[in-house]
Amino acid sequence: MEVIQLLFDGFAVAFQPVNLALIIIGCAVGLFIGAMPGLGSVNGVAILLPVTFLVPPTGAIIFLAAIYYGAMYGGAISSIMLGIPGASTAVATTFDGRPLALQGKADKALIAAATASFVGGTISVILFTLFAPPLAEFALVFGAPEIFALMLLAFATFVGLGGDDIPKTLFSIFIGLVFGAVGLDIISGQPRLIFGDVIGFMHGINFLVLAIGIYGICEMLWTIESNKGDAMISQATMSFRSLVDSVRSLISSWKSMIMGSFLGFFVGILPAAGATPGSLMAYGTAKQLSKSPDTFGKGNIDGVVAPEAANNAASTGAMLPMLTLGIPGSPTTAILLGGIVIWGLEPGPMLFIDQQEFVWALIASLYAANFVSLLLNIALIPGFIWILKLPFTILAPIIFILCIVGGFVPTLDMHDVWLMLIFGVVGYLMRKLDYPLAPAVLAIVLGPLAEPALRQSLLMSGGEISIFFTRPIASVIMIIAIVLLLLPLYPVIKRRLRG
Amino acid sequence: MRRAELVMAVVMGVFSLYLMWKSAELPIGWAEGEGPGGGFWPFWLSAGMLVCCIWIGIRWAIRASPPSRSEEPFMDRRAVKLFALNAGALTVTIGLFHVIGAYGAIPLFLIFYLRFLGRHSWTLTGLFAVLTPVVTFLFFEVALLKSLPKGYTEPLFEPIYAIVF
Numbered sequence: 001m002e003v004i005q006l007l008f009d010g011f012a013v014a015f016q017p018v019n020l021a022l023i024i025i026g027c028a029v030g031l032f033i034g035a036m037p038g039l040g041s042v043n044g045v046a047i048l049l050p051v052t053f054l055v056p057p058t059g060a061i062i063f064l065a066a067i068y069y070g071a072m073y074g075g076a077i078s079s080i081m082l083g084i085p086g087a088s089t090a091v092a093t094t095f096d097g098r099p100l101a102l103q104g105k106a107d108k109a110l111i112a113a114a115t116a117s118f119v120g121g122t123i124s125v126i127l128f129t130l131f132a133p134p135l136a137e138f139a140l141v142f143g144a145p146e147i148f149a150l151m152l153l154a155f156a157t158f159v160g161l162g163g164d165d166i167p168k169t170l171f172s173i174f175i176g177l178v179f180g181a182v183g184l185d186i187i188s189g190q191p192r193l194i195f196g197d198v199i200g201f202m203h204g205i206n207f208l209v210l211a212i213g214i215y216g217i218c219e220m221l222w223t224i225e226s227n228k229g230d231a232m233i234s235q236a237t238m239s240f241r242s243l244v245d246s247v248r249s250l251i252s253s254w255k256s257m258i259m260g261s262f263l264g265f266f267v268g269i270l271p272a273a274g275a276t277p278g279s280l281m282a283y284g285t286a287k288q289l290s291k292s293p294d295t296f297g298k299g300n301i302d303g304v305v306a307p308e309a310a311n312n313a314a315s316t317g318a319m320l321p322m323l324t325l326g327i328p329g330s331p332t333t334a335i336l337l338g339g340i341v342i343w344g345l346e347p348g349p350m351l352f353i354d355q356q357e358f359v360w361a362l363i364a365s366l367y368a369a370n371f372v373s374l375l376l377n378i379a380l381i382p383g384f385i386w387i388l389k390l391p392f393t394i395l396a397p398i399i400f401i402l403c404i405v406g407g408f409v410p411t412l413d414m415h416d417v418w419l420m421l422i423f424g425v426v427g428y429l430m431r432k433l434d435y436p437l438a439p440a441v442l443a444i445v446l447g448p449l450a451e452p453a454l455r456q457s458l459l460m461s462g463g464e465i466s467i468f469f470t471r472p473i474a475s476v477i478m479i480i481a482i483v484l485l486l487l488p489l490y491p492v493i494k495r496r497l498r499g
Numbered sequence: 500m501r502r503a504e505l506v507m508a509v510v511m512g513v514f515s516l517y518l519m520w521k522s523a524e525l526p527i528g529w530a531e532g533e534g535p536g537g538g539f540w541p542f543w544l545s546a547g548m549l550v551c552c553i554w555i556g557i558r559w560a561i562r563a564s565p566p567s568r569s570e571e572p573f574m575d576r577r578a579v580k581l582f583a584l585n586a587g588a589l590t591v592t593i594g595l596f597h598v599i600g601a602y603g604a605i606p607l608f609l610i611f612y613l614r615f616l617g618r619h620s621w622t623l624t625g626l627f628a629v630l631t632p633v634v635t636f637l638f639f640e641v642a643l644l645k646s647l648p649k650g651y652t653e654p655l656f657e658p659i660y661a662i663v664f
Binding site for chain 1: 511565601605638
């Protein structure tokens with residue numbers, strides 16, 4: 001009951017006119033930044049952190065948390081509308097969101113994304129409210145072996161993404177992981193795979209360069225060839241009736257929404273994991289659990305719902321270790337943590353005792369930010385649909401320019417823009433030969449998390465792989481991962497035995 | 500299509516060998532006190548790429564994959580023309596970023612695409628060619644403080660910076 005009382009006190013603070021205005025402005029700014037290719041919540045929070053010095057710490061954290069939430073909603077917009085993931089957290093949304101937009105169902109995809117984000121956000125805030133301290137302690141049990149096992153599980157869940165051509169899917173995963181290894185070796189600090197000492201490779205290959213190349217340039221070249229260059233991208237329409245119908249049709253996706261929410265939240269609270277692995281795992285799990293896995297990647301609404309619920313849930317989950325232990329679960333929460341320290345507060349277990357008003361106002365504002373983001377998103381859908389109905393010869397150059405600028409902005413290096421073009425052109429040629437490209441994007445995101453975890457684990461065990469099977473949590477995750485990896489072989493073996 | 504499948508597998512196989520060679524510039528075995536060497540992870544992943552290319556080659560030989568069975572051309576003449584026009588225009592535009600900067604290259608690309616490829620009116624073309632760089636400047640440079648490349652046009656922006664900042 002004490003929790004309920006504290007939460008109501010938090011609402012009283014969050015609904016003060018100034019704080020409510022900060023929530024609305026924060027959500028709108030976050031939504032816009034999240035929808036821009038190349039910019040995500042981390043950019044929005046980092047850029048606007050100095051602005052928060054003008055308001056008290058409670059107002060400041062409410063504003064930044066609203067930007068964080070808004071950006072999570074916004075990431076889905078560019079994924080669905082343009083096929084370009086605005087941030088790594090929205091990569092999985094592209095797989096089915098984009099095909100739905102091309103089929104003229106952009107409104108359905110956008111409503112599904114907004115609703116799933118709302119459900120994911122709400123469930124995760126409830127979990128946050130009820131179980132914050134014990135969950136934070138559980139997350140600390142995760143060491144390098146557990147993190148690597150979790151990464152392997154993430155790969156296992158999407159190994160089936162590429163359809164039946166297993167060697168091409170595996171090739172795509174391996175090449176993505178190798179690209180993720182380009183740059184400085186994390187342990188020795190030596191340059192690695194810098195291809196003839198090209199300085200641009202020293203900072204590694206940003207995942208957005210590959211993602212924009214594949215989902216922006218490659219997708220556009222593919223669309224131009226398929227549609228003879230003169231077609232509309234989408235024939236979507238929007239009315240109140242279609243909105244209600246879309247929401248109603250989402251009832252059948254409730255399982256994916258709930259699964260994504262819980263999975264995203266628990267992956268989100270793990271240090272060094274965050275929303276990206278959470279959304280990818282949710283997508284893979286939704287596909288594995290689906291009765292029609294073949295429709296994934298071709299416009300299955302569950303493929304939008306599961307990752308969107310997961311990435312919003314994970315964004316809340318990532319705040320948990322930040323507040324309770326002072327450990328950020330994602331790059332954005334790292335900046336939020338910096339803000340908390342600058343405002344003169346000390347993150348950690350004592351925060352919940354010493355700064356109750358601050359913590360509970362933040363939690364209450366997450367409920368409000370969730371609701372405001374949903375309303376803003378749905379209100380803006382007709383505008384997004386209008387953009388999609390522009391002639392292709394207007395939309396295509398705008399998307400190409402967004403790709404170029406989006407490829408440049410993360411690192412401010414033209415080297416990355418050239419690299420993006422190369423990835424786009426080679427990706428287009430590979431796509432024509434049925435190479436699945438999604439696993440490469442997923443691998444470049446997860447590779448930099450998986451490698452240090454593997455190397456640290458082997459260092460801990462003196463090179464013994466058995467470390468992954470002797471620790472209880474790691475061994476359970478590893479066994480699930482191995483079973484999932486072998487699952488695609490089951491129908492083949494069954495067919496052979498019958499044959 | 501069949502020939503393209505083989506060519507891609509061979510090219511990617513060679514690329515895998517190159518990656519293995521480059522990875523081996525760092526230790527790929529066990530380094531005392533450091534655990535697996537810096538080349539360990541990319542070397543074995545590249546080896547995995549090579550194995551996949553050989554596997555794809557075997558499937559090509561026994562005609563197991565759809566492209567290896569296909570008799571269609573990899574790209575017909577129309578596809579080649581569209582690909583060359585779009586990829587070529589993008590290459591030139593990105594090249595122009597170095598010379599005349601983003602705010603010179605973006606209008607030129609829009610004029611080429613909207614007027615000459617899309618056959619839209621000069622009014623619409625002009626509107627997009629002017630508004631797009633203005634909005635880009637306001638959003639990225641003014642609001643987000645992210646400076647886009649300006650090439651030799653950098654001095655032209657100094658009066659604007661003096662007004663805006």
